[in-house]
Amino acid sequence: MGMQVSMVIDLNKCIGCQTCTAACKSLWTDEKGQEQMLWNNVETKPGRGYPKEWEEKGKKSGWKDDKLLFGGLHPDEDFGGEQPLNHDEVYFQGTEDRLVQKEPMTYGANWDEDTSSGDYPNNYHFYLPRLCNHCTKPACLEACPVRAIYKREEDGIVLVDQDKCQGTRLCNQACPYDKVYFNHIINKSQKCIFCFPRVEQGVAPACARQCPGRLRFVGYLEDQDGPIHKLVNEWKVALPLHPEFGTEPNVFYVPPVLPPAFDAAGRFSDEPRVPTEYLRYLFGSEVDQALVTIMQEMERKKEGKASELMDLLIARDWKSLFNIKDVKVAGEGVDHRPLLG
Ligand code: SF4
Ligand code: SF4
Incomplete structure (x- = not known):
């Protein structure tokens, strides 16, 4: 068994700027047939996400009691469908003078962006890359x-x-995270490649390298000195998304700790702003202890005491986020280009 490359995403630092989304999109999915593909997307939570209601469908996919479930194909309208503009009329026929949508949009990526849940003044939302x-x-x-x-x-x-894919779309049906996309032009499934050509050169994936929030750690789970191992296995504050889907993800999340809720008098209370029940829904029951650990270490730092955890998460030096230098170059002499579609 070889190494497992991995990512930890600290949700406390994500500002929802979509720089990661744009970095990925412009690097890998700007061809015809890839219009709906966001190998990396950032959605507002709670919210329906992208594609629409993927979590509901995820419950019918993935592994259940060691059996593989196929939750169903995702028709293109789950991505929002095409949003045709009057491009031809404006630029080639000269019959109209400004770009407008031909049909109203009904859904799309970021449809719920910045939409809060809960009641004012205790409403809340956060971003989930x-x-x-x-x-x-x-x-x-x-x-x-x-x-x-x-x-x-x-x-x-x-x-x-890409040479072997026959376009059966069974992978689309089985992935509970809806992270395999289908290219209707070339009739093949395509998905995030963890920027393997960059990783092979010891360079972090574009989504992580471009992130202005310095919140994505990249490294090997087995690297005992690296931040991934410390955050996932030692501090246990980085958790997989929907662990109940059974696929054993290797992207982990530090759960969000927002300011506490206000009480009736408008003072901070002991109640969390983001309902813990919702965080359990996303990250499982281990989130309870993770939140306790994060808040304890925040207090230590506020009191001027040392905290390895807070120093790791603050990541003053951006290079401390990435520990992929020792990767072996995979399959030397192998032409990986067909994989990219
Ligand atoms: S590796 Fe996991 S998340 Fe990625 S497409 Fe496969 S099942 Fe989905
Ligand atoms: S992960 Fe980083 S780049 Fe992506 S939206 Fe959050 S802050 Fe922006």
């Missing part, structure tokens, strides 16, 4: 009838071999 989790038990891989999906021995990155 999402990408393929490069799972240890990838449902997509198991579902593929032609073995086009594989998990690399050397770093655990999960890839769709």
